[in-house]
Amino acid sequence: MDEFAQQLAAFKAQIEQELQDGRLSFPTVLELSMRIKQLADDPNSSLGDIATAVRAEPLLSAKILRMANTVQLNPYQAQIATVNDAVTRVGLAALRCLAYAVAAEQLAKDHRSSRMRLIASGLWLHSVDVACWSYALSAQLKVANPDSALLAGLMRTIGQFYLLARAADYPALEGDINRFAEFVATWGSAVGHALMDAFDLPETIVEAFDDAELFGDVWPPTNLSDVLFIASLAAETPNPFDTMLGSTRRPDLLSICTGGVDRSEFEPVIEAARVTKQEMLAAVSG
Numbered sequence: 001m002d003e004f005a006q007q008l009a010a011f012k013a014q015i016e017q018e019l020q021d022g023r024l025s026f027p028t029v030l031e032l033s034m035r036i037k038q039l040a041d042d043p044n045s046s047l048g049d050i051a052t053a054v055r056a057e058p059l060l061s062a063k064i065l066r067m068a069n070t071v072q073l074n075p076y077q078a079q080i081a082t083v084n085d086a087v088t089r090v091g092l093a094a095l096r097c098l099a100y101a102v103a104a105e106q107l108a109k110d111h112r113s114s115r116m117r118l119i120a121s122g123l124w125l126h127s128v129d130v131a132c133w134s135y136a137l138s139a140q141l142k143v144a145n146p147d148s149a150l151l152a153g154l155m156r157t158i159g160q161f162y163l164l165a166r167a168a169d170y171p172a173l174e175g176d177i178n179r180f181a182e183f184v185a186t187w188g189s190a191v192g193h194a195l196m197d198a199f200d201l202p203e204t205i206v207e208a209f210d211d212a213e214l215f216g217d218v219w220p221p222t223n224l225s226d227v228l229f230i231a232s233l234a235a236e237t238p239n240p241f242d243t244m245l246g247s248t249r250r251p252d253l254l255s256i257c258t259g260g261v262d263r264s265e266f267e268p269v270i271e272a273a274r275v276t277k278q279e280m281l282a283a284v285s286g
Helices: 003-021 028-041 047-055 058-068 083-090 092-109 114-141 146-155 158-169 171-198 203-207 224-234 240-244 250-257 263-285
Strands: none
Touching: 003 158, 003 171, 028 047, 028 092, 047 058, 047 083, 047 092, 058 083, 058 092, 083 092, 092 114, 092 146, 114 146, 114 158, 114 171, 114 224, 114 240, 114 263, 146 171, 146 203, 146 224, 158 171, 171 203, 171 240, 203 224, 224 250
16 A cells, blocks of 8 residues: 555544544634634624634734625725724625635635645635625625625535645645545545534534525525526636546526526626625635
């Protein structure tokens, strides 16, 4: 058995055991996201307590201020300059999204090799692209809460992020990156669901990842699952694991999957959503 196969077998055994025990080992960069979640869920926590936690992370502070001053959340453009005011304006749901986004962005940079960092960076860009499309489509179609859609879009690849982070302990896996991609494709969903359980996400979000009923070419979409599916195809930034496994470019698939939809109904919604998507993209990833 070559070194790649040995380390892959060891990695697989470790992930299987963690899933069985229900004790996934969170990368350090996710701790702030978990802390924000705990504070948001604690009825004894004040907005001041939450703002204090946010201020401990400069990147999160900058992002929440940027989001609070977007046209979507601040249509009258009265400048918001403090984290406390920004937390109040954005709300706890969107704050949890941003806390996870910051963690995922840092996770994308937290790798021991340039090759893995490149893959993680591509996965981060794709995740944010999908999340912002999810927000924009939900806001445009009034199908789901946009903040929930944003979080769902970010969480869509959390299992892949986790496996990337843990793979840093198994350097031989870089020796055959396509076989590693197959491993991620096999285990990403199960790990993602376990992580969503750990984050204690609302059922409406968890259910959106159930692939039992795929989008049926019906317009407009009727639920968050449909929105996520369309957002994943509308995203211009590809998932690097899809690319390694030879998947077709997703924007092309969007045209195929919505081929039966009246273009006069479909295209105006997509174009309007694209404008909102660009603004949210600047707020989340800028």
